Amino acid sequence: MINAIVTFKLAYPYNKSTQLIQDLVSVWDLRLITSSMDSDTTVVSVPWKKFKDIFGSNPQVGGIAVPIKLQKFVHNIIVDQVMVDE
Secondary structure, three states, rough: OOEEEEEEEEEOOHHHHHOOOOOHHHHOEEEEEEEEOOEEEEEEEEEHHHHHHHOOOOOEEEEEOOOHOOOOHEEEEEEEEEEEOO
């Protein structure tokens, strides 16, 4: 399975964005890798098929456009790595 490791730069620290992150992980079937109550950065694993549904393209390392509905909550989205799990 192909997964993209994605970093979300949040508009608010995690302690103020907890519900948003939990909703994204639940609705999009993501796997939360790291987050911190003191940080505004959250890292998740996104399956390739879900990535394509959410962002409209195949995952590639680098920055991607923030979906319009997330712009109030997320400043920046970066694909850090694309991995193939067996």
